[in-house]
Amino acid sequence: MSNEILKKIKIHLETERLILRDIISTDVDGLFELDSNPNVHTYLGNKPVENIDQSREVIKAIQQQYRENGIGRWAIIDKETKDFIGWTGLKLVTEKINSHIGFYDLGYRLLEKYWGKGIATETANATLKYAFTKLNLLEVYAMCDIENIGSKNVLEKAGFSFIESFDYNGIEHNWFKITKGEWNGKQILNAKL
Numbered sequence: 488m489s490n491e492i493l494k495k496i497k498i499h500l501e502t503e504r505l506i507l508r509d510i511i512s513t514d515v516d517g518l519f520e521l522d523s524n525p526n527v528h529t530y531l532g533n534k535p536v537e538n539i540d541q542s543r544e545v546i547k548a549i550q551q552q553y554r555e556n557g558i559g560r561w562a563i564i565d566k567e568t569k570d571f572i573g574w575t576g577l578k579l580v581t582e583k584i585n586s587h588i589g590f591y592d593l594g595y596r597l598l599e600k601y602w603g604k605g606i607a608t609e610t611a612n613a614t615l616k617y618a619f620t621k622l623n624l625l626e627v628y629a630m631c632d633i634e635n636i637g638s639k640n641v642l643e644k645a646g647f648s649f650i651e652s653f654d655y656n657g658i659e660h661n662w663f664k665i666t667k668g669e670w671n672g673k674q675i676l677n678a679k680l
């Protein structure tokens with residue numbers, strides 16, 4: 488990628504190991520590798536994609552969310568190698584889910600080779616800081632298939648509370664929430680430890 492293109496990409500956050508930036512068209516190969524892997528889709532309630540054009544459409548849809556909502560999922564990039572790891576971040580959900588509408592949802596999806604290294608947790612922590620200090624949101628929600636223990640662990644490590652389980656398209660899901668007050672409390676507690 489040329490330096491000119493790199494300069495134009497909007498970087499939102501940097502963590503110890505990662506860069507979180509807008510998803511761009513050249514992420515398509517990484518996104519296709521991610522979404523064509525059946526293991527990634529075990530708990531996502533949909534089938535892996537079969538051709539790269541489907542991944543191109545996903546990128547366009549996310550870029551439309553950036554324009555319309557000012558936010559959408561971000562690419563996770565390895566700070567050292569600049570490799571694409573997956574996506575993370577907030578999405579403004581505009582359809583009704585579990586009786587909620589117009590809420591901010593935290594989500595993440597990583598290439599299988601990066602699982603089990605604390606990366607989703609690192610991005611969740613950084614995204615919540617952004618949500619509560621930069622966007623000044625009052626609450627953030629998240630949901631996962633009740634069998635998706637990895638995702639449940641990420642959410643609980645980031646400070647989310649389990650609220651209830653609910654039926655989402657015929658599959659039982661867990662519904663999580665964290666408020667700005669709860670997040671602030673967690674920062675104060677961590678500072679004291």
Ligand SMILES: CC(C)(COP(=O)(O)OP(=O)(O)OC[C@H]1O[C@@H](n2cnc3c(N)ncnc32)[C@H](O)[C@@H]1OP(=O)(O)O)[C@@H](O)C(=O)NCCC(=O)NCCS
Pocket residue numbers: 526527528530531595596597598601602603604605606607608609630631632635636637638640641644
């Ligand atoms: C779910 C997912 C995002 C987890 O990412 P990750 O970077 O591996 O998660 P972390 O390494 O931050 O793990 C957080 C905690 O969960 C645990 N964990 C992670 N995956 C786990 C699994 N499959 N089973 C049990 N525990 C798991 C980790 O050990 C860690 O706990 P610890 O700190 O006590 O050891 C990743 O597996 C993924 O992308 N899966 C496919 C897509 C998906 O399911 N997305 C979420 C949809 S709701």
